[in-house]
Amino acid sequence: MIESEPATTGCRSCGVVAYSHGRRDVLLIDVPCFGRPVLLVWRKRTWRCHESRCPVGSWTEWHEGLARPRALLTTRACWWAISQTRREHASVSGVDRQLGATSKTVWGSIEPLLQAMADDETRFEKVVALGVDEHIWHHVSAKPIEAGGRGPKELTGTVDLTRDQQGRLRARLLDLVPGRTGAAYADWLTARGEAFRSGVKVAALDPFQGYKTAIDDHLQDAVAALDAFHMVKLGTAAVDECRRRVQQETLDHRGSKSDPLYRIQKLKRPRFSAVPMRVTALGWGLRSGLARTRLG
Numbered sequence: 001m002i003e004s005e006p007a008t009t010g011c012r013s014c015g016v017v018a019y020s021h022g023r024r025d026v027l028l029i030d031v032p033c034f035g036r037p038v039l040l041v042w043r044k045r046t047w048r049c050h051e052s053r054c055p056v057g058s059w060t061e062w063h064e065g066l067a068r069p070r071a072l073l074t075t076r077a078c079w080w081a082i083s084q085t086r087r088e089h090a091s092v093s094g095v096d097r098q099l100g101a102t103s104k105t106v107w108g109s110i111e112p113l114l115q116a117m118a119d120d121e122t123r124f125e126k127v128v129a130l131g132v133d134e135h136i137w138h139h140v141s142a143k144p145i146e147a148g149g150r151g152p153k154e155l156t157g158t159v160d161l162t163r164d165q166q167g168r169l170r171a172r173l174l175d176l177v178p179g180r181t182g183a184a185y186a187d188w189l190t191a192r193g194e195a196f197r198s199g200v201k202v203a204a205l206d207p208f209q210g211y212k213t214a215i216d217d218h219l220q221d222a223v224a225a226l227d228a229f230h231m232v233k234l235g236t237a238a239v240d241e242c243r244r245r246v247q248q249e250t251l252d253h254r255g256s257k258s259d260p261l262y263r264i265q266k267l268k269r270p271r272f273s274a275v276p277m278r279v280t281a282l283g284w285g286l287r288s289g290l291a292r293t294r295l296g
Contacts, residue, residue: 001040001041001042001043002040002041002042002043003023003042003043003044003045004045004061004063009047009061011047011049011051011054011056012056012059013049013054013055013056014049014051014054014056016049016050016051016054017050018047018048018049018050019047019048019050020045020046020047020048021046021047021048021058022046023043023044023045023046024043024044024046024060025041025042025043025044026041026042026044027039027040027041027042028040028041028042028066028067028071028072028073028074028077029072029073029074029077029099029100029101029105030073030074030076030077031074031076031077031080032098032099032100035098037098037099037100037101039100040074042066042067044060044061044062045060045061046058046059046060046061047059047060047061068112071109072101072105072108072109073099073101073105073106073109073110077099077109078109078110078113079113081095081099081106081109081110082110082113082114084098092106123160123172123174124174124192124196126162126199127160127162127174127196127199127200128162128199128200128201128202129160129161129162129163129200129201129202129203129204130158130159130160130161130174130200130202130203130204130219130222131158131159131160131161131171131203131204131205131227132156132157132158132159132185132203132204132205132206132211133156133157133159133205133206133227134154134155134156134157134180134206134208135154135155135156135157135176135180136153136154136155137150137151137152137153137154137155138150138153139153151178152178152179154178154179154180155176155177155178155179155180156176156177156178156179156180156181156184156185156188157173157175157176158173158174158175158176158185158188159171159172159173159174160172160173160174161202161204175188181210182208182209182210182211182212182213182214183210183214185210185211185214186213186214186217186218189214189218189219190218197218197219198221200219200221200222201221201222201223202222202223202225203215203219203222203223203224203225204225204226204227205224205225205226205227206226206227206230207226207230207234212224240265243255243261243265246261247259247261247262
């Protein structure tokens with residue numbers, strides 16, 4: 001149970017010194033403690049204005065650092081729930097269970113904070129290295145949310161890959177837009193403005209021609225770089241293709257556990273993955289080149 005210290009308060013409308021109008025208890029869900037849900041009982045002070053012509057009349061105190069007006073969760077409980085899903089890989093149902101609240105209550109409390117972060121354009125400032133990749137949001141109906149569906153399945157995600165002053169990479173998600181096309185990425189770059197596009201020096205992407213076209217059209221001064229994951233994936237695929245081709249040409253059958261090339265297939269993959277690679281714009285041609293390479 002908590003309450004504020006006694007203090008003189010003025011009317012928020014006319015400024016006349018108000019007098020106490022009693023208290024009322026408000027329940028707030030707080031951050032869990034020792035694995036159990038926590039409830040705060042906030043004994044809110046109520047006030048009344050002496051001025052008869054004042055349109056306010058009476059009101060209840062509130063504290064922005066503790067909870068928003070008419071909130072069901074404390075402010076720190078809202079940020080705790082966001083942190084659990086973003087950084088601790090907690091499920092939504094698990095967060096609800098730890099807080100002792102329903103999904104509707106938790107989502108209704110954290111949605112304004114998430115919307116405020118989504119509307120904050122300052123996250124696009126000082127982005128020097130920009131990454132893009134597609135993302136499959138779900139595998140069910142793509143009907144609009146208003147019609148009972150989950151909305152679009154395919155999304156294009158952009159990530160800030162700029163290193164900090166110590167040279168450490170702290171990748172952070174910038175945005176997700178509907179569509180898995182070059183046009184979706186191009187429209188997003190156009191919406192960011194010339195100041196943002198001119199600041200990007202390195203543009204990382206997966207081997208998709210649509211994203212490469214958008215980079216060529218809107219990030220002319222940036223170096224296009226194929227990300228290391230897809231480089232290793234394409235390289236290991238080329239090694240496997242070469243191994244299978246040589247296996248078929250030399251022994252005229254698919255590999256079996258007694259064949260030397262079959263026994264070393266897993267050994268070749270980690271050795272290839274361990275090769276250090278520096279990817280620049282020249283690496284873009286490796287997608288088609290690796291697929292045709294004969295490494296025999």
